[in-house]
Amino acid sequence: MDAQILETDVAIIGAGPVGLFAIFQLGLVDLKCVVIDTLDRAGGQCAALYPDKPIYDIPTWTVISGQALTDRLLEQIKPFSPQFLFSRMVTNLEELALHQWQITTNMGDIIRAKIIVIAAGAGCLHPKTRSISHNTPHANWGIPLENNLFAVDTEKFETSRKGVFAIGDINSYSGKLKVIISGFHEAALMAQAAFSYVHQQQKLRFQYTTSSSSLQKKLGVK
């Protein structure tokens, strides 16, 4: 794929299960996503390294493989048509203005986004992505790491940089467990905060997929 120049609402770094479910949650509040991953496919470690590995603690599944989990999440986010950039490393993240971020990749892509969501698994960002490795200065990101994790609050899962969120195994807060269901929860709360930023603090009326015809329309429910 040639180098891309893209504008989007949200740039998600990491296409593992949590990054994928973030697309779903952001889609429900009408935010479009570009997703960048160092791997050549979606699913993160789950699908790329251990596709057949059984997982026993996903709610509603006595057992599910990493690949099946990934495939089902990809099916679930289809209505939102995310754009994936695979086999790319984020080499630079720059804040051009309030809620105007610019990501550069090692392939020369430029992605401009209002919101940044770091959904890379804890093992995925280091040491591949130089500018946030703990071995090098974080001049470009300016986001402090604690033991290679981004400290976040538990209301928005936002890092110390306003508009940059971190969800899944890469974040840290009191009580944090590195389990996929926590990443799903974090994605849901992050999406509310992201909406509020993009729409300049407009209050989002929370709706349920079960009862909202507006949400069901977005999901393509017939």
Next chain:
Amino acid sequence: MDAQILETDVAIIGAGPVGLFAIFQLGLVDLKCVVIDTLDRAGGQCAALYPDKPIYDIPTWTVISGQALTDRLLEQIKPFSPQFLFSRMVTNLEELALHQWQITTNMGDIIRAKIIVIAAGAGCLHPKTRSISHNTPHANWGIPLENNLFAVDTEKFETSRKGVFAIGDINSYSGKLKVIISGFHEAALMAQAAFSYVHQQQKLRFQYTTSSSSLQKKLGVK
């Protein structure tokens, strides 16, 4: 069913999806559960009032009915053999000593437990269960309600009473969304804290179901 006198590790009030998944998370850390619900079956509102209602925001499911969600969660918790007390209202909750709680129901049951988990949906407890209704004093519970919700921290999801946790739609914290996935996350973190209380602050070594043969044995994986 005759009135029961039961001793258990954890008494869970509410057998909705979040209460059910709490059994799973507590089971992984070897805590046994008794579950009390006002309804005559598991699933909470999902299964009892709207069994066929489609839900579109459960991860890995483009759509799932409340009944199917319930059935799959029941299947997932089978290895932990929880004991259900249906068609019961909790009329009293008393702290006999540190980590010794006693629940009384309107059927005359007495359940003694080290930990209490309130997993009742926001709509379920009021005004049926008199002693925690906002219309009456909470002499027995002594847990303050804010807008009919239990304020909890986001590390353990514990109420202001030590050893009494509240998860799912009945709790309140900054950023709270009344969605099932948040209840699943809350159940996971609560279980870690519950283990720590029951085992007198013994530090739990967190393990993954994917890689831990000990957890897989508990789950009956062949």
